[in-house]
Amino acid sequence: MLRIRNLCASIDGKQILRGLNLDVNAGEVHAIMGPNGSGKSTFAQVLAGRDIYGVTADDLTFEGRNLLEMPAELRARNGLFLAFQYPVEIPGVSNLYFLRSAVNAVRAHRGLPELDAVDFLSVARTHAQKLGLDDAMLKRSVNQGFSGGEKKRNEILQMMMLEPRLAILDESDSGLDIDALKIVADGINAMRHPERAIILVTHYQRLLNYIAPDRVHVLIGGSIVRSGTKELALELEQRGYSWLEQPAGVEA
Amino acid sequence: MSAVMTEQNIYATQFSEIAGRLPGRGLAWVDRLRKTAVERFLDLGLPTTRLEDWKFTNVAPIRRLTFRPVNQVNASIPQPLRSQLDLFPSPRLVFVDGLLDRKLSGLAFGTTPPFAEERANGTPPNLGGEFLGLHLAGLSDSLADPNQAAILESHLGRYAETSDRAFAAWNTGFFADGACVMISPGTILTHPVHLVFISTGAGEPRATYPRNLILAGERSQVAVAEVFLSASGGVYLTNAVTEIVAGAGATIDYYKMECESAGGFHVATVKATLDRDASLTSHSISFGAALARNDLRVALDGEGSQCTLNGLFVVDGQRLVDNHTEIDHRKPHATSRELYKGVLAGHAQGVFNGAIIVRKDAQKTDALQRSRNLLLSENAQINTKPQLEIRADDVRCAHGATIGQIDRESMFYLKSRGLDERAARQILIRGFAAEIIEGIRVSSIRQQSEIRLGEWFEGKLEAS
Numbered sequence: 103m104l105r106i107r108n109l110c111a112s113i114d115g116k117q118i119l120r121g122l123n124l125d126v127n128a129g130e131v132h133a134i135m136g137p138n139g140s141g142k143s144t145f146a147q148v149l150a151g152r153d154i155y156g157v158t159a160d161d162l163t164f165e166g167r168n169l170l171e172m173p174a175e176l177r178a179r180n181g182l183f184l185a186f187q188y189p190v191e192i193p194g195v196s197n198l199y200f201l202r203s204a205v206n207a208v209r210a211h212r213g214l215p216e217l218d219a220v221d222f223l224s225v226a227r228t229h230a231q232k233l234g235l236d237d238a239m240l241k242r243s244v245n246q247g248f249s250g251g252e253k254k255r256n257e258i259l260q261m262m263m264l265e266p267r268l269a270i271l272d273e274s275d276s277g278l279d280i281d282a283l284k285i286v287a288d289g290i291n292a293m294r295h296p297e298r299a300i301i302l303v304t305h306y307q308r309l310l311n312y313i314a315p316d317r318v319h320v321l322i323g324g325s326i327v328r329s330g331t332k333e334l335a336l337e338l339e340q341r342g343y344s345w346l347e348q349p350a351g352v353e354a
Numbered sequence: 355m356s357a358v359m360t361e362q363n364i365y366a367t368q369f370s371e372i373a374g375r376l377p378g379r380g381l382a383w384v385d386r387l388r389k390t391a392v393e394r395f396l397d398l399g400l401p402t403t404r405l406e407d408w409k410f411t412n413v414a415p416i417r418r419l420t421f422r423p424v425n426q427v428n429a430s431i432p433q434p435l436r437s438q439l440d441l442f443p444s445p446r447l448v449f450v451d452g453l454l455d456r457k458l459s460g461l462a463f464g465t466t467p468p469f470a471e472e473r474a475n476g477t478p479p480n481l482g483g484e485f486l487g488l489h490l491a492g493l494s495d496s497l498a499d500p501n502q503a504a505i506l507e508s509h510l511g512r513y514a515e516t517s518d519r520a521f522a523a524w525n526t527g528f529f530a531d532g533a534c535v536m537i538s539p540g541t542i543l544t545h546p547v548h549l550v551f552i553s554t555g556a557g558e559p560r561a562t563y564p565r566n567l568i569l570a571g572e573r574s575q576v577a578v579a580e581v582f583l584s585a586s587g588g589v590y591l592t593n594a595v596t597e598i599v600a601g602a603g604a605t606i607d608y609y610k611m612e613c614e615s616a617g618g619f620h621v622a623t624v625k626a627t628l629d630r631d632a633s634l635t636s637h638s639i640s641f642g643a644a645l646a647r648n649d650l651r652v653a654l655d656g657e658g659s660q661c662t663l664n665g666l667f668v669v670d671g672q673r674l675v676d677n678h679t680e681i682d683h684r685k686p687h688a689t690s691r692e693l694y695k696g697v698l699a700g701h702a703q704g705v706f707n708g709a710i711i712v713r714k715d716a717q718k719t720d721a722l723q724r725s726r727n728l729l730l731s732e733n734a735q736i737n738t739k740p741q742l743e744i745r746a747d748d749v750r751c752a753h754g755a756t757i758g759q760i761d762r763e764s765m766f767y768l769k770s771r772g773l774d775e776r777a778a779r780q781i782l783i784r785g786f787a788a789e790i791i792e793g794i795r796v797s798s799i800r801q802q803s804e805i806r807l808g809e810w811f812e813g814k815l816e817a818s
Contacts, residue, residue, distance in 0.1 A: 150770045154762070178772035190767040194788030195781055203781065204771035211772070243785070260771065 103128045103299050104149075104268060107161035111141075111148045111324075118144040118155070120324035126268070129296040133310055133335060134303045136321035137343045142303045143187055145321065146272040149301075150184035151177045164268060178204075179211035181267030185257035185274050187303075192244035197256065200244045201226060205263050229262040232292075234285055250277040258289040269293065270301045275309035287312030307339040320346055361417050362396045369527060372423055376530060377494035381503060387511045392527035398520040410705045410737045411647060411676040416619050421561035421591045423528060424451040431552060435585050439550065441798050442581060445490050446548035447533045452562030454492035454531050461485045463545045487541030487574070493532040493565055502534070510567055513597040513653075514625040521647075522623045525595040529565035532594075535578055539571035539601065546577035546607075546796045553618060555588025564594040568608075570632075572601035579609035579799050582622075587615045589644075594622040600632035602656065608636045609799045613806055614643035616671060623649040630656030630685075637794050638665040638694075639803050641810065642673030642702065651680040654688035654716075665694035666790040666803070668810055669702035670734075676705035683716040683749075690720070695790055696727040697783055698734035708753070709741040716746050723753040728786050730760065730779075780811050 104126040111119040118141045126132055136142050148155055151174030162169045164182060172180070192200065206216045217225070230240055233255045245253050254274050261269050274286055290300065290313055302309060310318075310332060318334040319326045320343070327346050328334065369392050378384030400417050401408040427450045431439075439448065439458065448458035463486070483489070496502040516523035533549045551564055570576055582592060592614065600606050606626075614620045620643045626634050638648055652661045667675045681690045696704045706725045725738045740753040760782055768778035787807060794800040 150766075152766055174766060174769035175772055175774045175778075178770055184770050186767065186770075190761075190764050192764055192767070192782065192785050194785030194792075200768075200771075200781070203773060203777065204768075207772040207774070207777065264771070 103165055105161055105163045107159060109148070109157070109159040109162060111144055111155045111157045113144075113155050118324055119148065122321075122325050124319065124326060126299045126301065128267075128299055130316045131294065131300045131302065131313060133315040133318045133332075134301060134321050135305070135307070135318060135335065135338060137347075138305065140321045141324040142305075142321055143272055146184055146187075146270050146301075146303050149270055150174060150182065175207070178264075179208050183261050183264055183266030183269045185254075185261055185269065185271040187272040187276070189245045189253040189257055191246045193246050195244050196241055197244050198223070198226065198240045201240075201260060201263055204260065208264055226259075226263060229259055233259055233289055235259060251279065251282040254278060254286055255282065255289070258286055261293060262289065267297065268299045268301070270303065272303045273305065274302070275304055275306065283309065284312060307335045310335045322347055362399060364420055365524070366392075366396055368423060372425075372528070375425075376528070378497040378503070381497065383507050384497065388527045391511070391516050391523045394516050395520055395523035395527055398518070398523065400520055407678065407707075410703070411645065411674065413645065415645060416591060419559050419589065421559045423530065424453065424560050424562055427451050427453050427455070427554075431554070432585055435552065435583060438583065441802055442548040442550055442579070443545070443798070444548070445485075445488060445545060446550060447490065447492065448550045448552065449531060449533075449562075449564060450552050451554055451560060452530055452551070452564055454494065461488070461490055484538070486543070487538040488543055488547070488576075489534070489536040489538075490547060491534045493534050493567065494530065496534040505536070506534070506567065509569060509597065509599060510565075511597075513599065513627050514595050514623055519623065521593055521621045522595050525563045525565060525593050525623070528561075528593075529563040529595070532565035532567070535566070535568045535576075537570045537574040537576045537604075540573050541571065542575040543577070546579055546798070548579050548581065548798065550581045550583065551592065551594070552583050552585055553588075553590045553592060553614070555584060555586040555590045555615060555618065557588070559589045559591070561591040561593060564592065566594070566596040568596065568598045568606070570598075570600045570604040570606050573603040574601065575605040577607035577609070577796050579611070579796055581611045581613070581799075581802070582620065583613050584615035584618055587617050589617045589619075591619040592622070594620075596622070596624045598624065598626035598634070600626065600628045600634060600659075602629040603631045604629070605633045606635070607795060608634060609794065609796055610636070610638045610648070611799060611802060612638075612640040612643070612646055612648065614641075614646060616644060616673060618643040620646040622647070623651070625651045625653075626661070627653045627655050628659040628661065631658040632656060633659065634661040636661070636663045637790065637799070638663070638677065639790070639799070639806075640665070640667040640675045640677070641806055642667065642669035642675040644672070645674050645676075647676045647678070649678045651682070652690070653682045653684060654690065655684045656688075657685045658687045659685065660689040661691070663690070663692040663694075664790050664793055665706075666696075666787055667694070667704055668697045668787065668807060669704060670699035670810070672701050674703045676707075678705075678707045678709075680709040680711065681721065683710070683712045683719040683721065686715065686717045686719070688716065688719055690722070692723040693790070694725050695786065696725075696736055697730065697786065698727065698736055699730040701731075701733045703734070704736040706736070706738040706755075707741060708739070709743070710751060710753070712744040712746050712749050712751065714745045717748045719746060719749040719751065721749070721751045725755040726786075727755075727757045728759070728783065729757060730783075783811075
């Protein structure tokens with residue numbers, strides 16, 4: 103589904119990603135772990151099409167399409183979704199209106215008719231309830247005045263509504279108390295599907311107690327220095343990242 | 355002969371031609387009011403950019419043209435505009451090229467004129483009668499009624515200054531009609547009063563001089579909306595003056611929607627005077643014109659009085675909009691809140707000048723002013739300026755202005771959800787405008803604002 107070869111990204115002349123390689127197949131859950139500043143968030147944003155980075159790659163294809171030639175909105179319409187680490191507040195725009203505009207933009211691209219307001223509302227409410235978000239949250243301005251946990255849950259709500267083929271979740275666990283973490287994890291688990299892939303970008307192993315990944319990758323210095331099974335995450339939890347932070351000779 | 359002399363000669367001649375048939379002719383106080391004002395206007399001439407108050411707005415295009423006054427209305431209103439009128443239910447007055455159109459106006463609450471049938475049955479009363487505490491009539495008709503004229507004598511022209519204001523002086527000399535809105539003490543009006551001004555813009559450049567008076571009795575409560583519409587893309591001038599008087603404890607919700615055409619000139623002065631514990635909330639929604647100037651001046655002339663001035667201006671193309679506000683804190687314990695938001699695209703120009711005066715006796719004044727502007731193009735321009743004169747020492751007075759562009763991170767957020775550049779920009783601009791539009795309590799004005807904003811996105815305003 104996603105094939106990445108020698109992905110490099112820089113901003114303001116500073117190299118952040120240095121030759122990153124990764125393959126993700128439909129139905130899989132991958133965890134990208136790494137210390138602060140290793141390039142995790144840049145990786146997530148580059149995949150979603152953030153245009154402030156200079157990006158090169160030998161190969162960056164999503165379902166056979168070259169992502170380098172696709173602006174962010176086309177990536178989204180083709181089924182790529184990024185849950186933001188820091189969701190943006192949009193004053194004056196109701197969450198519901200925003201969600202509906204997004205869902206209909208994606209549906210239009212797929213040749214589907216617009217969802218009518220009533221159908222949309224009932225679907226949105228059902229998902230919101232599962233995430234512990236009440237009606238008032240749907241009516242409020244996008245992310246404005248939301249707590250950190252509410253913002254993260256609102257991202258999951260958008261994912262549920264948009265039903266992406268590939269979901270990239272950037273630190274969706276950070277800043278959550280244990281109850282909120284469980285809600286978010288349940289939401290993500292409910293999205294697991296043979297036709298869908300999920301990339302969890304996280305600093306801590308904690309989320310992986312609730313979502314079992316198929317593969318775990320360690321990102322350090324802009325490239326993946328080690329890959330393994332979920333046991334690798336446990337090892338990282340015990341040993342930290344420092345044992346992997348050897349610049350030369352590490353396996354990719 | 356200099357250009358200035360020519361312009362003054364033209365309007366001096368015009369005045370001598372029309373003075374004999376202007377409303378109120380023969381009433382000594384009206385004749386005096388007009389004569390003094392015209393002399394003042396001819397003395398001052400049109401303002402130049404050398405005047406601080408007109409620094410950013412050059413009225414040379416108005417000076418270059420000769421605007422003829424309107425004697426009678428020949429033009430018919432095109433159908434799209436007629437259906438637009440349905441948005442504004444009665445009680446309402448409709449003025450076409452500055453003159454009252456009785457067929458389109460009516461007092462019946464919550465219905466849509468024409469009211470011919472209701473009139474035949476005798477209810478509700480004709481314009482000019484009092485209905486549920488509201489007296490609504492054309493100014494020309496009111497001056498012809500001795501009882502009304504007696505009331506007008508103690509108010510008309512008593513509030514809006516003309517001594518150093520050429521446009522207001524010009525209006526005071528030349529006004530041909532307008533609205534007279536009086537609310538009896540203690541009356542709580544459940545329906546908003548709509549005053550609709552339509553410029554047909556047909557033929558040679560015309561000028562209209564709408565003159566409105568809104569008198570809200572003690573403890574009364576009323577919403578009044580002025581709407582300026584254009585029926586074509588012609589060249590015309592609207593020079594309006596509105597005087598608002600709020601009695602003790604009165605609450606006035608005032609709206610002004612300026613939707614002139616790209617070829618129109620619009621200069622308007624609103625002067626509100628508030629007595630003790632009175633409250634004024636103003637929403638000014640402006641889509642600009644070849645030149646649109648909105649002067650809004652509020653005198654907080656009673657202890658505990660308060661005003662909220664909200665404004666939204668949305669301009670593109672070659673349009674210009676200039677908002678000058680002045681809040682004069684004359685008495686202690688008065689509060690003012692002000693928020694003006696501007697959206698500027700294309701080669702548009704915007705001005706916000708917010709004066710706050712705190713007089714020596716106006717202790718415990720609480721004033722807050724904000725100006726927020728969104729520039730959508732490199733060629734658009736905004737000049738925003740607070741102007742504070744504070745002569746009391748125990749006051750709270752704060753102001754702030756921002757000029758920004760569309761936030762790139764917000765754009766990315768929206769695009770990452772599948773919205774394209776255009777849709778994402780629209781959502782962010784709507785969100786920016788929402789802070790003002792959502793505060794509009796009169797549904798017709800809120801709807802009209804949203805419709806106009808939608809048309810603006812579609813680029814229709816430039817065609818009109």
